[in-house]
Amino acid sequence: MPAxxxxxxxxxxxxxxxxxxxxxxxxxxxxxVENHLHKAPAELTPADLMVLIDWLKISVSHLTEDxxxxxxxxxxxxxxxxxxxxPKRGKGKS
Amino acid sequence: MPRMPGNEPPFSGLSxxxxxxxxxxxxxxxxxxxxxxxxIATDAFGRITRVxxxxxxxxxxxxxxxxxxxxxxKLVSVTAEDKPINxxxxxxTRAFLTGKPISEKIYYRRxxxxxxxxxLNASPIILKGRPVGAIEVFRDITKEKEIDRMKxxxxxxxxxxxxxxxxxxxxxxxxxxxxxxxxxxxxxxKSLGTIISASDRMNELISTLLNxxxxxxxxxxxxxxxxxxxxxxxxxxxxxxxxAKNKSIDLSSAVKGKGDxxxxxxxxxVKEVMTNLVSNAIKYTPEGGQVRLRIRPRAANVVVDIIDSxxxxxxxxQDQVFSKFFRAQNIIKRETTGTGLGLYLVKGLxxxxxxxxxxxxxxxxxxxFSFSLPRDAVPPKPNEQAKYL
Amino acid sequence: xxxxxxxxxxxxxxxxxCIILRHDGHEVANAFDGREALEQLKDxxxxxxxxxxxxxxxxxxxxxxxxxxxxxxSEAKVLIFTNMENSPEVxxxxxxxxxxxxxxxxxxxxxxxxxxxxxxRSSPDVKKGKSPRPKTPAR
Numbered sequence: 001m002p003a004x005x006x007x008x009x010x011x012x013x014x015x016x017x018x019x020x021x022x023x024x025x026x027x028x029x030x031x032x033v034e035n036h037l038h039k040a041p042a043e044l045t046p047a048d049l050m051v052l053i054d055w056l057k058i059s060v061s062h063l064t065e066d067x068x069x070x071x072x073x074x075x076x077x078x079x080x081x082x083x084x085x086x087p088k089r090g091k092g093k094s
Numbered sequence: 095m096p097r098m099p100g101n102e103p104p105f106s107g108l109s110x111x112x113x114x115x116x117x118x119x120x121x122x123x124x125x126x127x128x129x130x131x132x133x134i135a136t137d138a139f140g141r142i143t144r145v146x147x148x149x150x151x152x153x154x155x156x157x158x159x160x161x162x163x164x165x166x167x168k169l170v171s172v173t174a175e176d177k178p179i180n181x182x183x184x185x186x187t188r189a190f191l192t193g194k195p196i197s198e199k200i201y202y203r204r205x206x207x208x209x210x211x212x213x214l215n216a217s218p219i220i221l222k223g224r225p226v227g228a229i230e231v232f233r234d235i236t237k238e239k240e241i242d243r244m245k246x247x248x249x250x251x252x253x254x255x256x257x258x259x260x261x262x263x264x265x266x267x268x269x270x271x272x273x274x275x276x277x278x279x280x281x282x283x284k285s286l287g288t289i290i291s292a293s294d295r296m297n298e299l300i301s302t303l304l305n306x307x308x309x310x311x312x313x314x315x316x317x318x319x320x321x322x323x324x325x326x327x328x329x330x331x332x333x334x335x336x337x338a339k340n341k342s343i344d345l346s347s348a349v350k351g352k353g354d355x356x357x358x359x360x361x362x363x364v365k366e367v368m369t370n371l372v373s374n375a376i377k378y379t380p381e382g383g384q385v386r387l388r389i390r391p392r393a394a395n396v397v398v399d400i401i402d403s404x405x406x407x408x409x410x411x412q413d414q415v416f417s418k419f420f421r422a423q424n425i426i427k428r429e430t431t432g433t434g435l436g437l438y439l440v441k442g443l444x445x446x447x448x449x450x451x452x453x454x455x456x457x458x459x460x461x462x463f464s465f466s467l468p469r470d471a472v473p474p475k476p477n478e479q480a481k482y483l
Numbered sequence: 484x485x486x487x488x489x490x491x492x493x494x495x496x497x498x499x500x501c502i503i504l505r506h507d508g509h510e511v512a513n514a515f516d517g518r519e520a521l522e523q524l525k526d527x528x529x530x531x532x533x534x535x536x537x538x539x540x541x542x543x544x545x546x547x548x549x550x551x552x553x554x555x556x557s558e559a560k561v562l563i564f565t566n567m568e569n570s571p572e573v574x575x576x577x578x579x580x581x582x583x584x585x586x587x588x589x590x591x592x593x594x595x596x597x598x599x600x601x602x603x604r605s606s607p608d609v610k611k612g613k614s615p616r617p618k619t620p621a622r
Contacts, residue, residue: 024182028191031191031192032191035191035192035193035194036193054224054225055190055193055225057138058138058190058218058225058226058227058228059187059190059191061138061139061140062136062140062165062166062181062184062186062187062190062228063166063181063182063187065140065164065166065167067139070139258493258496261493261496262493262495262496262499264591265495265496265499265500265503265591265592266495266499268591268592268593269499269502269503269592272592272593274502274503274506274592275502315571317574
């Protein structure tokens with residue numbers, strides 16, 4: 001069964017990336033997802049994000065010399081992936 | 095593989111796996127060192143891990159000065175005008191964005207501050223499916239750039255030198271023919287007509303040859319402007335009206351549909367393409383025929399069709415139509431002039447504008463040459479600098 | 484009738500343009516390079532300047548720059564003659580205020596007359612000025 005659109009994960013990645021890359025974040029993430037995962041950005045899953053983090057880390061490492069900032073960025077992405085991977089509780093459970 | 099007597103390894107006290115590993119590393123090192131082009135490898139943090147002697151020599155740095163430093167800062171990439179290139183636009187960054195090797199001609203600043211022109215290939219290093227670094231391989235193209243510059247200068251000079259005497263021939267023959275220098279007999283006028291026609295053909299040939307030389311050396315400069323395709327078509331028709339009239343060919347243009355016929359492209363090149371195709375259509379259509387231009391605006395592009403009732407292109411020749419020097423057999427018999435360069439040039443110019451060209455033809459019904467040009471010929475701007483870092 | 488300055492280093496072409504334009508009834512002065520053209524402008528106020536780009540001593544672009552620096556109130560239009568269409572020099576000429584570009588090798592006399600007349604038609608009224616210095620082609 002194909003993954004349902006996961007706008008909240010994709011939007012979360014863009015939101016985090018925007019803190020470090022500014023307005024270019026959206027296009028940056030879109031291109032990374034399309035080129036490395038060969039899918040539409042909104043179809044990003046937590047498992048995909050783990051693969052993508054490697055590429056985001058190495059790309060950003062060639063945009064800034066500050067490895068602390070890179071680690072901080074990667075850490076935020078890992079947190080987001082972990083949050084999204086947790087099963088969601090339904091409402092009104094009996 | 096059984097070890098042969100007399101072939102004992104020198105360090106026979108070490109385990110074979112360590113020996114193999116040492117040997118492998120030595121081999122890898124020798125391989126990297128021996129590459130004739132410059133080679134620089136980085137780790138996942140962009141720090142230089144290896145530099146071969148060719149790279150050191152090209153950039154003027156020692157290995158110690160480079161290894162451990164952050165490549166994007168240590169090796170500044172600049173434009174021909176010495177302006178630093180944004181980090182996000184550098185080949186190595188784009189290689190990570192795409193996951194594929196990126197090849198480009200760039201300038202690096204050497205240790206002595208001079209810039210050096212390089213043909214560079216940047217690739218991600220992938221280990222077990224994960225990116226772990228990058229490798230740049232590059233060679234010095236200073237001589238090639240100099241040759242390109244000399245070619246462009248020669249083309250400009252040749253253009254001027256060849257055309258100046260032709261200008262005089264054309265101007266004076268026309269002046270004689272038009273009576274500026276006294277009345278002529280009918281026979282004299284006719285002879286002058288022959289000279290005029292021959293010098294026009296020579297001029298066209300020089301123009302085509304120079305354009306092809308420019309095209310083949312990558313010197314065609316596209317200067318995009320907002321233009322109306324229907325207006326260019328009208329100008330082309332006006333210029334070729336007399337030629338069409340001399341063959342009693344009905345020449346017209348029209349816009350099909352209500353779409354916007356404006357695009358952003360190079361008006362001189364677009365006009366050259368249209369003039370070439372319409373001129374061909376007139377040339378290869380018998381007297382009394384028709385040549386029509388049809389402009390079809392579409393969402394992403396504008397298509398232009400040049401429809402003639404001419405002799406057509408035989409099926410067996412159609413795959414060679416855009417080849418250099420090609421002329422179809424059925425045409426050569428009827429029209430001995432023609433260089434076989436026009437369509438080769440037209441295709442090159444359309445490619446330079448980011449368009450497409452195709453045709454449909456048969457010997458019963460004539461030919462339709464069509465080309466499409468994108469609405470916006472301007473290349474997309476590079477990504478914004480990651481200025482928050 | 485208008486006052487036209489022809490600036491062209493090729494003697495044959497310079498001569499031809501003068502014949503054509505005088506035949507059309509214009510008052511014509513000529514020069515063989517940009518420096519001579521600047522000299523002519525001291526005594527001759529043209530409505531139109533036909534300007535070659537590639538000339539010895541002072542080329543067309545340098546002439547336009549120097550002419551601009553003189554702060555002349557002249558409203559003369561400049562038609563660039565060249566065989567180098569698409570070149571950066573032509574682009575620069577437009578930036579310096581050239582009105583139009585004519586490809587020499589493609590321009591027959593009747594086309595020259597037409598282009599000149601079209602350009603003049605949109606010009607302000609012809610000004611009365613000093614007579615041109617006579618100039619014979621040097622051989």
